[in-house]
Amino acid sequence: xxxxxxxxxxxxxxxxxxxxxxxxxxxxxxxxIGASGMGGILKAFGKxxxxxxxxxxxxxxxxxxxxxxxxxxAVQTNIYFASLxxxxxxxxxxxxxxxxxxxxxxxxxxxxxxxxxxxxxxxAKDTGEAKGLDARNLSITFGVGPSLFEKKELGxxxxxxxxxxxxxxxxxxxxEEVYTGGDICIQACADDPQVAFHAVRNLIxxxxxxxxxxxxxxxxxxxxMKNGKKQTPRNLFAFKDGTENPTTSDEKDMNxxxxxxxxxxxxxxxxxxxxxxxxxxxHLETWDRTALSEQENTFGRHRDSGAPLGKxxxxxxxxxxxxxxxxxxxxPEDSHVFLAKKAKARVMRRSYSYSSGVxxxxxxxxxxxxxxxxxxxxxxxIKIQNSFGRLDKMNEYITHRGSGVFACFPxxxxxxxxxxxxxxxx
Amino acid sequence: xxxxxLLAILLAGSVVMTGCNSADDAKKDDSKTKTxxxxxxxxxxxxxxxxxxxxxxxxxxxxxxxxxxxxKFVAAVKxxxxxxxxxxxxxxxxxxERSEPIAESFGDLxxxxxxxxxxxxxxxxxxxxxxxxxxxxxxxWEKNTTKGYEKVADQLLADAKELRGRVExxxxxxxxxxxxxxxxxxxxxxxxxxxxxxxxxxxxxxxFKANVEGAEKIFTILEDKLKEKDPTLAxxxxxxxxxxxxxxAKYEKDGGYVSYTKLTKDDTKALSEAVNQLGEPLSQMGxxxx
Numbered sequence: 001x002x003x004x005x006x007x008x009x010x011x012x013x014x015x016x017x018x019x020x021x022x023x024x025x026x027x028x029x030x031x032x033i034g035a036s037g038m039g040g041i042l043k044a045f046g047k048x049x050x051x052x053x054x055x056x057x058x059x060x061x062x063x064x065x066x067x068x069x070x071x072x073x074a075v076q077t078n079i080y081f082a083s084l085x086x087x088x089x090x091x092x093x094x095x096x097x098x099x100x101x102x103x104x105x106x107x108x109x110x111x112x113x114x115x116x117x118x119x120x121x122x123x124a125k126d127t128g129e130a131k132g133l134d135a136r137n138l139s140i141t142f143g144v145g146p147s148l149f150e151k152k153e154l155g156x157x158x159x160x161x162x163x164x165x166x167x168x169x170x171x172x173x174x175x176e177e178v179y180t181g182g183d184i185c186i187q188a189c190a191d192d193p194q195v196a197f198h199a200v201r202n203l204i205x206x207x208x209x210x211x212x213x214x215x216x217x218x219x220x221x222x223x224x225m226k227n228g229k230k231q232t233p234r235n236l237f238a239f240k241d242g243t244e245n246p247t248t249s250d251e252k253d254m255n256x257x258x259x260x261x262x263x264x265x266x267x268x269x270x271x272x273x274x275x276x277x278x279x280x281x282x283h284l285e286t287w288d289r290t291a292l293s294e295q296e297n298t299f300g301r302h303r304d305s306g307a308p309l310g311k312x313x314x315x316x317x318x319x320x321x322x323x324x325x326x327x328x329x330x331x332p333e334d335s336h337v338f339l340a341k342k343a344k345a346r347v348m349r350r351s352y353s354y355s356s357g358v359x360x361x362x363x364x365x366x367x368x369x370x371x372x373x374x375x376x377x378x379x380x381x382i383k384i385q386n387s388f389g390r391l392d393k394m395n396e397y398i399t400h401r402g403s404g405v406f407a408c409f410p411x412x413x414x415x416x417x418x419x420x421x422x423x424x425x426x
Numbered sequence: 427x428x429x430x431x432l433l434a435i436l437l438a439g440s441v442v443m444t445g446c447n448s449a450d451d452a453k454k455d456d457s458k459t460k461t462x463x464x465x466x467x468x469x470x471x472x473x474x475x476x477x478x479x480x481x482x483x484x485x486x487x488x489x490x491x492x493x494x495x496x497x498k499f500v501a502a503v504k505x506x507x508x509x510x511x512x513x514x515x516x517x518x519x520x521x522x523e524r525s526e527p528i529a530e531s532f533g534d535l536x537x538x539x540x541x542x543x544x545x546x547x548x549x550x551x552x553x554x555x556x557x558x559x560x561x562x563x564x565x566x567w568e569k570n571t572t573k574g575y576e577k578v579a580d581q582l583l584a585d586a587k588e589l590r591g592r593v594e595x596x597x598x599x600x601x602x603x604x605x606x607x608x609x610x611x612x613x614x615x616x617x618x619x620x621x622x623x624x625x626x627x628x629x630x631x632x633x634f635k636a637n638v639e640g641a642e643k644i645f646t647i648l649e650d651k652l653k654e655k656d657p658t659l660a661x662x663x664x665x666x667x668x669x670x671x672x673x674x675a676k677y678e679k680d681g682g683y684v685s686y687t688k689l690t691k692d693d694t695k696a697l698s699e700a701v702n703q704l705g706e707p708l709s710q711m712g713x714x715x716x
Contacts, residue, residue, distance in 0.1 A: 087703075121604050121712030208706035209666065212699055 051106035052414065058134045059191065063106045067259065067271055067411040070139030071350070071374050072248040074230070075221060076189040079352045080196040081277060081370060082216040083145075083182030083404055087209065089153050095423045097210050098142070101203055102417040108199050111135030127205065130198040138195050140203075141187040142418050143275050143406030148183040159422060161265045163377050164407045167276070171390045172399065179279045179402025182214045187275070187372070193218065215402065217279060219352025219370040232306060232314065235353055235369055236282050237397070239299050240306035242349045243314055244340075257346045260376045260410075268421035271410030273374045276347075276381045279354075279402025282368035287397045298393040300335030308337070336394045343387035345380040347373040368398065378405050472651065472715050474600045480647045482598045485528040489590045492521035492529075496586040503562060503572045503579040512566055516629035516682065519559060523636035524643070526613065527606025528596050529589060538585045542623070557581055560626075567626035604712050607644040610637045611705040619698045621686040631683035634697075635674055641708065642667050651714045659710055666704040673700050 053062045061069050088094050107114050111134040115125030149160035166181065188199040197218065204213060223230040232240040246253040255261060260269045287295070296302055296309060306314035310322065310330045320341045322330045331338045355367040373381055388394070409419045495518035502511040522529055522540065530536045537545065539558045546556055557578055565575045572579075617623045618634040645652075645663055652660045673696060677684045689697075 119712050119716060121601060121715055123709050205706065209662070209703040 051103040051110075053106065054110040054112075057110045057112075059137050060111065060135045061109060061137050061139045063109045063140075063412065064414045065411045067273075068141050068408055069109070070141035070187050070189050071258065071273055071348075071408065072254060073137070073139045073189070074248070075233070075242070075350055076137050076139070076191045076196075077221050077223070078190055078193040078196045079219040079370060079372075080188045080193075080200045080216065081219070081372070082186045082188075082200045082204065083214045083277075084184045084186070084204070084207075084211040085214050086148065086151070086154075086183045086211050088211075091154050091156060091423065093210065094154055095419075097207055098418040098420075098423075100206060101142070102412065104203060104206055105140045105199075105418070108202065109135055109138050109140060111138075114202060127198065127202055130195050133192060133195055136190040136192040136195040138188065138190040138199055140199055141185075141189075141275070141408055143185045143187070143408040144419070144422075145182050145185065145404060145406050147181055151183070156422075159266055159268065161269055161407060163265065163274070163379060164405065165378075167378065167382060167385075167403055167405055170385050170388075170400070172395050173403075174399050174401060175403050176401050179215050179217070180404065182404055182406075184211065185275065185277070185404060185406040193220070217354055217356070217370050217402070219354045221352050235351070236284060236355075236367055237287055237295070237299075238303055239295075239301060240314060241351055241369075243301075243306055244346070245348050246346065248348075254348075257380070258348050258374050258376055264376060268419075268424075269407060269410070270421075273376060273408050274378045275404075275406045275408050276371075276373050276375070276378060277402070277404045277406070278369075278371040278400050280369045280371050281366065281399045281401050283397050283399070284365050284367055290397070297332050297335055298397065300331040300337030309335075332393070334391050334393045336388070336392055339387045339389075339392055340384050343384040345383040347375040347380050347384065349373050368401075374408070472600075474648075474651065474714065477647050477651065478598050478600060478603070481603050481644060482596070484643055484647070485525040485596075485598070486593060488521045488525040489529065489593050492518065492525070493586050493590045495521060496583055499562075500579040500583045504576050506572050508566060508570060508572055511562070511572060512627070515559070515563065515566065515627060516624075516632035519629075520632055520636035520639075523613075523633045524640040526610060526637065526640060527602055527644075528593060528598065531596055531602070532589060532592055535585055535589050535592070539582065539589065542625070544622075558585070560624075563624065563626050600715055603644045603648065604714070607641040607711060608705060608709050610641040610644075611701055611708060613637050614701050615698065615705065619694055619701065621689075624686065628686040629683070630686040631674065631677055635683065638667070638670055638674070638701075642671075645708070645711065648711065648714050652711065655713045655716060656710075659707060659713065662707050663704070663711070666700075666707060670697075670700045670704050673697055 053064055054060065061073050063069060086094065086097070088097060104114055108130070111130075113126045113128070113131055117124055146160065146165050148154065149156045149164070186200050186203055188196045190196040190199070200216070204211060221233040223233050225231065232242050235241045246257045248254060258273050260272050260274075262270045264270070265272075290298075292303065300309055300318075300320075301307060302309060302311075305312065307316055308318045308331060311317075318331065318337060318341055320329070320331050320338050324330055329338070333339075350372045352370045352372070353368070354370050355365065357366055358364070359366045375381055410421060412418055412420070495514060499511060499514040499518050502514060529539075537558075540560065541556065541558055542560045543553060543556055543564070546552065559582065561578050562572075562575050562582070565571055565573075614634050614637045618630045618637065621628065621630050623633050624630045645667065649660055649664075652663075674683075677689070677693075
């Protein structure tokens with residue numbers, strides 16, 4: 001680490017002058033210490049300088065742990081998702097990028113401002129718009145896309161998991177380059193739109209010259225409350241989204257669906273997961289003029305209760321084989337849920353709605369779903385998407401415009417940094 | 427009041443403290459540190475007089491040339507020589523754009539010389555209040571004429587000369603240089619890269635280049651001092667200036683630059699990103715005053 005970084009880090013920690021004097025006195029009594037002496041002083045402080053999760057912080061999600069935050073974390077109200085391309089030209093520079101991001105992510109997830117003001121002729125290190133807000137359950141999830149491993153100068157090709165590749169073309173896909181792919185993704189989720197945006201903005205700013213923004217998307221969720229408990233949120237078609245998710249506290253189920261197990265993939269992915277993101281435009285105008293019964297047949301659920309068609313409550317068993325007196329399926333064979341169930345694959349959905357103004361060429365809403373799912377293998381998503389194929393009644397009302405698949409690193413151990421396993425195996 | 431950076435204060439404090447252990451001294455030193463820490467008035471402790479003088483000389487030289495070139499431009503306009511006026515227009519303006527941190531510091535003169543019609547409309551004024559280079563730009567490129575612009579040309583020359591005279595009195599400081607360098611790049615990011623500066627002549631890349639040169643000049647003047655404080659930053663800035671200049675060189679044509687209208691979306695995006703990647707480290711140049 002360069003001297004400047006050390007100096008800055010020292011200033012970032014609000015150490016008292018007295019603490020400082022104690023160490024400098026012990027280490028260099030009677031000797032005038034110039035700026036070049038700072039490194040030694042820092043060493044004397046040792047581990048105190050590692051950023052750590054502040055357990056006393058309010059509305060705090062932990063950064064360190066077995067898995068990254070923002071996956072099994074209870075879904076927040078807001079997301080800011082960013083897909084980046086890297087400009088760095090070596091794996092060492094890439095490693096340094098993730099090392100540099102690590103303490104920033106911890107500080108922001110503690111609800112703290114990055115850095116202190118020291119010289120008013122220099123802009124503040126923190127862009128500042130989250131000042132005075134607490135952590136708001138901020139989670140930050142980092143992933144790497146297939147294109148990163150294809151950059152020869154980074155020398156990562158032998159570490160690319162075979163399942164990490166661009167998703168195949170699905171029927172009715174209308175992908176736009178401006179919403180597709182990326183070398184790195186940052187998913188920031190928080191119970192506050194400004195906190196989520198601030199996190200991504202500051203990570204990207206700190207990486208100036210090392211990354212460029214490829215695309216980004218903000219999204220939102222709203223949770224009805226029942227007996228003080230968050231209920232499944234509704235998407236912009238007014239249907240509940242995420243009913244079938246594994247229970248995040250059920251470790252066995254999470255290991256089955258979400259977390260990469262030892263031997264499943266490249267060793268550096270153990271404890272990680274694959275993120276699939278799809279920017280799905282919802283044609284709100286056509287949906288809104290569709291009869292309620294038709295809407296419910298499209299999903300295969302009742303709109304208000306979220307219950308499977310013909311059943312009473314949201315979490316009732318779907319039982320897709322049910323037939324009526326005439327021998328017809330109660331849940332239509334071309335309904336979204338029927339086809340999803342038929343695929344016999346599960347994923348963990350963590351989607352958000354988006355609304356991004358008006359599409360110039362049509363005068364319609366540019367609104368829809370930032371679909372995000374986590375799975376131990378992208379194949380799980382592909383199976384479901386292929387099952388929808390051309391049959392899905394939903395196709396009439398949606399268009400997939402953006403797509404990305406990212407390998408999300410396993411959790412970060414205290415003292416380590418984001419993605420260490422990837423670099424350690426080099 | 428002069429202030430030190432927190433880092434400098436911590437270091438200064440430790441120098442005082444390492445020699446003595448008296449609690450009284452520590453107390454005194456604490457209180458001193460406190461007052462300095464809370465002083466946010468930004469100004470330098472480092473001696474940058476040589477650098478400030480060098481920058482003043484640069485700006486004076488640029489504005490000397492600006493006056494001379496404006497004289498030629500005005501003569502061409504009054505002679506009705508449209509081609510010659512069009513030829514001089516972008517290069518004469520470059521001297522102004524290079525020295526903008528100083529040229530713009532005279533709030534009344536800058537709009538008279540350099541206002542776009544859109545700037546005036548923002549202030550509730552109209553075309554009748556419009557003077558300076560961009561008004562003649564409109565005549566030359568939109569109307570293909572110099573007729574009726576003679577008076578505007580005379581006024582432009584008078585304003586250019588007045589500017590040159592007043593620059594002698596300009597208060598050049600390290601602050602002005604440091605914020606000026608970033609401002610120059612911000613000008614590029616907000617109006618040149620979008621083609622909003624030269625909406626009739628589309629000679630935006632000349633202004634682009636001149637703004638970058640103006641910022642680079644400030645960096646070059648401060649470079650030695652910056653190397654002492656932060657060699658990594660100095661190296662990074664040299665690299666990033668080179669990246670922007672190399673990219674701009676792709677659009678050179680006949681000793682000048684291609685029209686802004688020839689740029690594709692990918693071109694402007696690449697230029698914009700290179701400027702932003704330069705601007706972010708450039709904003710850290712203030713460490714030279716520490």
